[in-house]
Amino acid sequence: SLPSMMTTIKFAISLTFAYLIYFCINFLIGTLSILTMDIRSYGWAIAALIRFTSGQFVPLWMFPATLAIIIRFLPFQGIYFAPLSIYTSPDTYIYVLVVQAAWTTVLFVVSLLAWRKIVERVDIQGG
Numbered sequence: 001s002l003p004s005m006m007t008t009i010k011f012a013i014s015l016t017f018a019y020l021i022y023f024c025i026n027f028l029i030g031t032l033s034i035l036t037m038d039i040r041s042y043g044w045a046i047a048a049l050i051r052f053t054s055g056q057f058v059p060l061w062m063f064p065a066t067l068a069i070i071i072r073f074l075p076f077q078g079i080y081f082a083p084l085s086i087y088t089s090p091d092t093y094i095y096v097l098v099v100q101a102a103w104t105t106v107l108f109v110v111s112l113l114a115w116r117k118i119v120e121r122v123d124i125q126g127g
Helices: 005-036 040-053 065-072 081-088 090-121
Strands: none
Touching (some): 005 040, 005 090, 081 090
């Protein structure tokens, strides 16, 4: 059966939060590249971590209990698992959206602080 219009709206909101979480994580990695000048290894590691802990390949409810509890405290589950869980169990949308909003806020503030710190360290040489 097709999802209701309300479920579709909840999914769209969750998808927006998921994009913002993913953006902030990538922004932090990009900011790190200003210091290290090379982020290939960091990028690969973060991409693998996101694929594993976000529910992209395996739903989080299939993980062993202890690992699933640990993963629930990480922001990555808000990228894939959270939006999809709104379709599979729409009654949990309040919890899902609150967690995503919290992680979006935390990651945005951390990104902003990291950017300010990096800008202080950057010296541009003209010529």
